[in-house]
Structures are given as C-alpha cells and as structure tokens.
Amino acid sequence: MRKGRRVIHLGREVLDKEMLDCSGSKAGKVDDLLLELRAGERPVVRAIITQHGALARLLGGPMAAMAARLRRTVLGFGDDVTPIVIDWEHVTQIDVIVHIDLERDQAGLLRSERAIWERWISHLPWARR
8 A cells, every 4th residue: 555545445435425514514425436547556536426416327217317307396407417526635534424625515515405495495484594
C-alpha cells in the first residue's frame, strides 16, 4: 500500500452509506461510485454519485423509465436532471457514514427537498419553514 492511501472495501464501507455534510446534516446516500480504471493497476475512486435516478439508471429499462416518470410527476423535474457527482477529494472520513467537507446546499443535495416543499408541502395550511 502506498503512503497516504488506504485500501477500502467499497461495497461494505461506502456504497449505500448515509452521507453527512460538514455541518453534520444528513446529505443523502451514496448510490454509486465513479471509478478510474487503468490497465494493471487498482481502480481509483474519483467521485460519489447520488440522487436523481442514479440507482435506477443501473437497473435500466422499465425501472429507469419509471424513476424518470416519478421525478417528472412528483418533483416536477425535466428529463435533463442528472445525478449529483461529488468529487472524492471532498470525502473527509469514512466510518459508519461517509463525511464530506461540503454543505449539502452547496453540493446541490437539497434539490429534491426544495422541489417537494415547493410543489406539495408549501400548499398545506399548516406548512412552515
């Protein structure tokens, strides 16, 4: 193992783990990882991929189409909404959760919450922020 690098089991330690932003707020889950593959070398993690159909795209076909339809009808998003990519350099620690050094708003991780608030919850008579 090279100095400054740690070998981790991605499936167990990173995928589907909760993320916390730099202020300790929940920031979603790790849906997928972007890996760089080089011949004869171990893969290098380049980014976390999360939200907006990241998982459904892996399943493809009817599941991806259903997820896109739900994003359009429930959240009001267009087909151009893509998953959020967080560069691996923003990961500060991995324990039972994945810590990132970004605010969740700065990373774009509040798009769904805002869409749900604006489209549905804000219209309820008792809704307050």
